[in-house]
Amino acid sequence: MSNNEIKPPLWLLLELTHKCPLECAYCYNQLDFANTKDFMTKEDWFRVLEESREMGAVQLGISGGEPLLNKDIVEIVQKASDLKFYTNLITSGVGGEVGILKKLKDAGLKTVQLGIQSHDENTMTLITNNKTAYRDKIAFAKEVKALGLQLIVNTCITRQNIHQIGEIIEFCDALDANYLEIANIQYYGWALENVDAVLPTKEQLDKAMEVTNHYREERKDMKVFFVVPDYYATRPKACMNGWGSTFLTINPDGVALPCNTANTLPLDFPNVKDHSIEYIWEESESFNYFRGDKWMNPTCRTCPEKEKDFGGCRCQAFALTKDMHEADPVCDKSSYHGVVKKIVETAIKSDKTPLYRNKQNSLHFIKSNPSL
Ligand code: FES
Numbered sequence: 001m002s003n004n005e006i007k008p009p010l011w012l013l014l015e016l017t018h019k020c021p022l023e024c025a026y027c028y029n030q031l032d033f034a035n036t037k038d039f040m041t042k043e044d045w046f047r048v049l050e051e052s053r054e055m056g057a058v059q060l061g062i063s064g065g066e067p068l069l070n071k072d073i074v075e076i077v078q079k080a081s082d083l084k085f086y087t088n089l090i091t092s093g094v095g096g097e098v099g100i101l102k103k104l105k106d107a108g109l110k111t112v113q114l115g116i117q118s119h120d121e122n123t124m125t126l127i128t129n130n131k132t133a134y135r136d137k138i139a140f141a142k143e144v145k146a147l148g149l150q151l152i153v154n155t156c157i158t159r160q161n162i163h164q165i166g167e168i169i170e171f172c173d174a175l176d177a178n179y180l181e182i183a184n185i186q187y188y189g190w191a192l193e194n195v196d197a198v199l200p201t202k203e204q205l206d207k208a209m210e211v212t213n214h215y216r217e218e219r220k221d222m223k224v225f226f227v228v229p230d231y232y233a234t235r236p237k238a239c240m241n242g243w244g245s246t247f248l249t250i251n252p253d254g255v256a257l258p259c260n261t262a263n264t265l266p267l268d269f270p271n272v273k274d275h276s277i278e279y280i281w282e283e284s285e286s287f288n289y290f291r292g293d294k295w296m297n298p299t300c301r302t303c304p305e306k307e308k309d310f311g312g313c314r315c316q317a318f319a320l321t322k323d324m325h326e327a328d329p330v331c332d333k334s335s336y337h338g339v340v341k342k343i344v345e346t347a348i349k350s351d352k353t354p355l356y357r358n359k360q361n362s363l364h365f366i367k368s369n370p371s372l
Helices: 042-055 073-082 100-106 121-128 133-146 162-174 189-193 202-218 277-283 314-321 337-349 359-368
Strands: 011-015 059-063 086-091 111-115 150-157 179-184 223-227 247-250
Touching (some): 011 042, 042 277, 059 073, 073 086, 073 100, 100 133, 111 133, 121 133, 162 179, 179 202, 202 223, 247 277, 314 337
Parallel strands (some): 011 059, 086 111, 150 179
16 A cells, blocks of 8 residues: 555544553453553653644544543643644543543543443442442533533443443433443453453343334434444444554553554554654554555455455454454354354353453463463
8 A cells, every 4th residue: 555545544542541440341451451651751642642633633532541640631632732633531530630620621622431331339330340430420420511521421331231221321311411322342352351251142232222222212312322242243343444544542651553452463563752653654564564455365355345344353353363364253254253153152151250450460461471
């Protein structure tokens, strides 16, 4: 693919830290996150913003871990506003200093995407392993609305809360959310490690969809999106809208990635401390690796749907087949589709309890995988 055909990185995601006060077992962060250090300085983040904006980036996600734990967040948002980014904070609503939201609004923040896992305190505590999460999140949601910011609630759906969809929708409606995203989780990082403990059944999924559609037909005030989980699909999603086509993620240590979990792949990703965004996006080997169709195996290269799904998700292909060039096994044309079926079959019969995403468990994972 020539440089003329490479489109600009419209969506920039800054993962300001991987520290998080919550311990959700479905987190997509890498299992060895305890190895990632917050090496990026405020000045490094500023340079990333400037260079990405010059390349054409317009949408900015500020994420983590919990981005409110980064002491420079207000200045970073201010810098983004000065550069005319549309800035979206992706947060748990837990752990920020008092008054932080007002400061962020004054700095130009436009939208808050807040994770709310349940209408019920006990379920929220079970999922997050944090006793104040429920109280903190509700107070945060109310403050978002009081400040006149746009509130998008993101509810990650697992076996632990899928039966509560109706109540969760009503709860978010009562919070006056502008949008609700019901995100059936995808299985990467901690979620894949915990698949036996968190995957719901197909029947539960169908019921949840029915309840969501009923709300959509009856009421129109809050827009509700429903993200179907890959494992119950027969065609893969167009992950990241195609590798290196739209999304650029920067990790807390400065590593640049075409998607949040790309560092699970056996590729060397460049660091913004060593290279310009222009070089990373246009020239680096890893960002070019899955552009076009030359990398595809015959199943994908000859498939009439290759322009639609680009062979599916590279991280999922590698996680499930150990070959990152394979078709995404979610696709029923993939010779590995049986792997997904087997995972589902085993998971729905399992009564395992989830392993929380925390430093201790991450260090344990690192210790038992010395090759990392
Ligand atoms: Fe990495 Fe899909 S999550 S390519």
